[in-house]
Structures are given as C-alpha cells and as structure tokens.
Amino acid sequence: MSNLLDIENLSVRFPTRSGTFEAVRGISLSLGKERLGIVGESGSGKSMTGRAILGLIRKPGEVTADRLEMQGESLLTASPKRMRAIRGKHISMIMQDPKYSLNPVMTVGDQIIEALRTHEKVNKAQARARALEMLDAVAIREPERVMKLYPHEVSGGMGQRIMIAMMLIPNPEILIADEPTSALDVSVQLQVLEIMDRLVRERGMGLIFISHDLNLVAGFCDRVAVMYAGRIVEVCEAGKLHEAKHPYTLGLLNSVPDLERPRPRLEALTRDPAWREAPSVSAML
Amino acid sequence: MSQTEIQIEGLEVFFGDGHERTRVVHGIDLSVAQGESYGLVGESGSGKSTVLRALVGLVPDWHGAMRVGGESLQRLGRSKEFYRRVQMVFQDPYASLHPRQTVDRVLSETLALHGIRDGVDARIDRLLEQVGLGGGFRFRYPHQLSGGQRQRVAIARALALDPKVMLFDEPTSALDVSVQAEILNLLSDLRSEFGLTYLMVSHDLGVIGHMCDRVAVMQTGEIVETLEVDAMRKLQAEHPYTRHLLDSALRSSGHAGMAEVQRTAG
Numbered sequence: 001m002s003n004l005l006d007i008e009n010l011s012v013r014f015p016t017r018s019g020t021f022e023a024v025r026g027i028s029l030s031l032g033k034e035r036l037g038i039v040g041e042s043g044s045g046k047s048m049t050g051r052a053i054l055g056l057i058r059k060p061g062e063v064t065a066d067r068l069e070m071q072g073e074s075l076l077t078a079s080p081k082r083m084r085a086i087r088g089k090h091i092s093m094i095m096q097d098p099k100y101s102l103n104p105v106m107t108v109g110d111q112i113i114e115a116l117r118t119h120e121k122v123n124k125a126q127a128r129a130r131a132l133e134m135l136d137a138v139a140i141r142e143p144e145r146v147m148k149l150y151p152h153e154v155s156g157g158m159g160q161r162i163m164i165a166m167m168l169i170p171n172p173e174i175l176i177a178d179e180p181t182s183a184l185d186v187s188v189q190l191q192v193l194e195i196m197d198r199l200v201r202e203r204g205m206g207l208i209f210i211s212h213d214l215n216l217v218a219g220f221c222d223r224v225a226v227m228y229a230g231r232i233v234e235v236c237e238a239g240k241l242h243e244a245k246h247p248y249t250l251g252l253l254n255s256v257p258d259l260e261r262p263r264p265r266l267e268a269l270t271r272d273p274a275w276r277e278a279p280s281v282s283a284m285l
Numbered sequence: 286m287s288q289t290e291i292q293i294e295g296l297e298v299f300f301g302d303g304h305e306r307t308r309v310v311h312g313i314d315l316s317v318a319q320g321e322s323y324g325l326v327g328e329s330g331s332g333k334s335t336v337l338r339a340l341v342g343l344v345p346d347w348h349g350a351m352r353v354g355g356e357s358l359q360r361l362g363r364s365k366e367f368y369r370r371v372q373m374v375f376q377d378p379y380a381s382l383h384p385r386q387t388v389d390r391v392l393s394e395t396l397a398l399h400g401i402r403d404g405v406d407a408r409i410d411r412l413l414e415q416v417g418l419g420g421g422f423r424f425r426y427p428h429q430l431s432g433g434q435r436q437r438v439a440i441a442r443a444l445a446l447d448p449k450v451m452l453f454d455e456p457t458s459a460l461d462v463s464v465q466a467e468i469l470n471l472l473s474d475l476r477s478e479f480g481l482t483y484l485m486v487s488h489d490l491g492v493i494g495h496m497c498d499r500v501a502v503m504q505t506g507e508i509v510e511t512l513e514v515d516a517m518r519k520l521q522a523e524h525p526y527t528r529h530l531l532d533s534a535l536r537s538s539g540h541a542g543m544a545e546v547q548r549t550a551g
Binding site: 190251259260263269 | 328432490496535
C-alpha cells in the first residue's frame with residue numbers, strides 16, 4: 001500500500017434538536033505523495049473532512065467510515081494516546097487564523113521547540129538550532145529575534161509562517177492545510193503559499209489543501225476534489241480545471257470577478273437540488 | 286462635469302494619546318463624483334478602512350477637510366441629514382447585526398430613529414424586496430440567516446433612509462465567492478436604480494475592478510497611486526506597490542504573472 005491515506009465512505013454527523021445533520025456524507029478519497037485540493041463553499045464539509053482525519057471531531061459529533069487508514073493503520077480504532085502521537089508526527093494541520101492557533105502566552109521559539117520535543121528526543125540546544133533553521137526555511141528574517149517574540153508581536157503573514165514552521169518541524173508525512181491563507185492579505189498570501197509549497201515538495205510530503213478558492217487551489221495542487229453538501233461532486237486534475245463539467249464547479253469558476261475579463265454582471269450560481277442527491281464521486285487513486 | 290459628492294483634502298488621522306499618538310493616515314486627498322463608484326485598495330493596516338470611519342464620524346482625532354454633498358464635516362458627530370445621505374455597510378455581517386433583534390426590529394429602529402412613522406410596514410416589505418429577500422425573512426433573527434442573507438439585511442438597513450452615498454468596508458470578504466457574486470450584482474443593480482455614489486474598500490482587486498470606475502491604492506497611510514479601472518485592467522500601473530498588488534492578484538487567480546503578461550504582450 002503506497003498511499004499515505006485511504007478513506008472510504010467517510011461520514012461525519014452531528015445530532016441536532018431537529019434530527020441528525022450530516023456534514024460529510026460518504027466520501028472516498030486517497031492521498032499519495034501528491035497535493036490534493038478540496039474545494040467548496042462554507043458548509044460543504046471540506047473542513048470537517050480534514051478534522052475527521054485527525055480525529056478532531058468532538059462528541060456528540062460522530063465519525064464513521066468503511067476505511068480511514070494512514071499507511072494501512074486504522075485511525076478510527078487508534079487509541080487516544082496513539083492519535084496524539086500521530087498528530088504532529090505523521091499528520092499535521094495548519095488552520096486558518098494564526099491568531100487563534102498560536103499560544104498567546106508562550107514565545108514563538110518555545111512553541112516551536114515544544115512541537116519538536118513532543119515527538120523527538122533531542123536536547124534543548126539541538127531543538128533550538130532546529131527551530132532557528134526551520135524559521136529560516138519559512139523565510140523569516142532575524143530568526144533569533146523572532147524566537148523571543150510573543151504571537152501578538154508578529155504580523156498575520158509572519159504568524160502563519162511560524163505555524164508552518166511549527167507543523168513541519170517534526171517532519172510529518174501528511175500536511176492538512178485548512179484555508180491557510182484566507183486570513184492574510186493578497187500580497188502575503190502568495191508568499192506564504194509558495195513557502196508551504198516548496199517545503200512540501202522538498203520533503204516529499206502529501207498535502208491536503210482545503211480552500212474555497214478554486215483558482216488558488218488549482219495553482220498549488222495536482223488534483224482537485226470539489227465538494228458540495230457533504231459529497232464530492234467532481235474530481236479533476238488541477239491543470240484541467242477548465243475542462244471541468246459539473247455545473248457547480250463551473251458556477252464557482254464563473255462567479256469570481258476577473259480583473260482581465262470584465263463582465264457587466266457576475267454569474268450567480270443556481271443550485272440544482274439534484275446535486276445534493278447525486279452519489280459522491282470517488283477521489284481514490 | 287458632474288458634481289463632487291465626497292471631497293477629502295489633506296486628511297490626517299491619529300490613533301492613541303500623548304506620546305503614543307501616531308499618525309495612521311498621512312494627509313490624503315480624494316474626490317468622488319456624484320454617481321461614481323470609487324475603490325480604495327491596499328493591505329491591512331494601510332489605513333483604507335480608517336478613511337471610511339473618519340468620514341462617518343467614528344474616528345475622533347483627525348485633521349484636514351472633508352465635505353460630503355457640499356456639507357463640511359465636523360470632527361465628531363454628524364447631523365441627521367448626514368446620516369440620511371451617507372450610510373455604511375461593514376465587513377462582517379455576523380458582527381454588524383444585533384443577535385437578539387429580528388430583521389423587522391433592525392429595520393424599523395433605523396426608520397424610527399429618523400422620525401419615520403408612516404407606512405413603516407410597507408416600507409420594510411419594500412426594502413426586503415429590493416435586496417432580494419422575501420417577506421418571509423422579516424421576523425427572523427440573524428442566526429437564522431446565512432452570511433449572504435445577513436449582508437443583504439445590512440444593505441437593506443443602509444438603504445432604509447434613501448441615502449445618496451454608500452460606503453462599503455470589505456462588503457464581501459466574509460462571504461463565499463458564489464454568494465459574493467450575488468451581493469456584487471445586487472450592489473450594481475441598486476446603484477443604477479437609485480443613482481448612488483459608492484466608496485468601497487477592499488483588498489480584492491478583482492472585486493474593485495468589477496465594481497468601480499476609479500481606484501486609489503493605499504500603502505502605509507498614503508495614497509500612492511490613483512488610476513482608472515481600465516488602466517488597471519491593462520496593467521498600466523506606475524507605482525511598484527500597485528504593480529506588486531496586481532501581480533499577486535493575477536497569480537493567485539491562476540493567471541500568468543505580470544512579468545509573463547508583459548513579455549508576451551511585447
């Protein structure tokens with residue numbers, strides 16, 4: 001089995017007062033040493049898919065799957081202790097907003113060192129050297145100075161690069177990036193993405209890139225899975241996005257205002273109830 | 286030549302007190318003609334939202350001269366006539382609507398504040414119609430609405446007093462692209478229907494390019510360049526920062542970067 005991840009028929013459900021809400025409705029996908037994009041609107045289940053993989057769905061939420069395996073090891077039956085070891089060491093996740101995912105009362109350096117020492121037996125001096133090296137790899141100038149800063153003293157773009165450094169320092173095989181740049185300015189967005197992209201390629205990691213921005217995903221991924229209402233409606237190679245056929249994918253592509261091709265009106269998406277009911281497309285390799 | 290609706294001269298805005306007082310807007314000039322749609326772009330911290338906030342009287346410490354529709358603006362506090370003329374729509378519809386007030390209450394309070402008591406009922410129905418929400422939404426609470434629907438309510442609230450000028454602070458950046466398209470279409474329709482003047486802040490050049498006639502690019506509290514949208518589309522920007530913004534916008538939307546565009550162009 002050479003796939004990093006194999007997921008078959010994954011569902012995520014939440015009980016509500018008015019019955020069960022199914023956020024993810026039986027999707028199947030696998031991840032090789034590649035960059036897979038998951039795209040969809042808010043509420044399409046894309047983030048829940050990422051969280052389910054890491055076992056981050058809290059009760060009363062419920063995750064079921066025929067198969068949820070990391071390199072052959074089931075993540076559904078893994079003990080909480082084993083899951084803690086897997087998170088960070090094998091699968092890391094970068095969340096949307098560095099403001100909420102960095103510890104506000106710990107210096108940046110201490111947080112990165114903690115991330116490393118949780119998973120590897122290294123002494124303090126070595127850990128510090130590795131942290132500095134990692135900050136340098138995410139293009140942070142004066143890493144010595146930045147190590148001593150608290151999260152509120154760094155900008156959003158810097159915070160997100162620090163998150164990337166922290167997530168990559170234990171050398172995981174899989175990185176899940178959930179809207180890693182939506183909280184950032186356009187001008188820093190690309191820089192952060194390029195850094196992430198370079199590190200993922202250099203280290204031969206698998207990347208799941210979750211985003212609402214189809215065009216952005218297409219530029220940074222090999223394959224794209226488009227999600228709608230908890231199911232995958234279309235899977236295509238990123239380079240062939242313009243050959244996409246599903247009306248939802250086309251609708252998403254056309255609703256973006258284009259600087260170079262002005263139109264008097266933007267195309268609004270008309271949702272077909274049949275999209276909800278159509279069976280999920282498999283994104284298995 | 287059409288009349289000037291918004292005139293800003295030498296606007297300086299300060300934050301903080303005493304020795305911590307810092308200048309965040311460094312003397313900008315801006316004029317928006319009646320019926321025009323004007324865009325302000327720049328990264329976070331460039332002062333673009335602060336300009337809007339100073340206009341509507343949410344920032345106490347500013348110097349310079351600002352006029353809207355011929356009326357000179359005081360440091361703080363605006364006349365009732367001003368708020369009838371100028372309305373603002375904020376970025377996050379989750380934060381700008383009172384969570385415990387129904388849509389009906391939000392809209393009727395705005396009208397009541399301005400002494401409108403006649404035909405409130407019909408007026409609210411018409412407002413909801415205008416922003417593409419049916420009467421069925423009238424007695425809902427914000428948590429029963431989607432992000433796009435909430436932004437429509439915020440727009441209806443701004444429209445309630447028949448303003449001439451609407452200020453938008455990142456009106457669609459909290460929304461999905463598909464919903465963004467609907468809201469932008471709505472804003473275009475309203476502008477042509479009521480002959481409104483728009484001043485819109487966004488970091489998204491695609492949105493600004495779609496909605497506006499002219500654009501001012503801001504960086505660290507200064508306007509570094511103003512240009513016509515046509516020029517922006519043809520990538521005829523002079524200032525390196527504008528070029529950098531354009532380049533990022535093009536590349537993140539899957540186009541060739543500016544260097545490549547220009548290489549192929551000639």
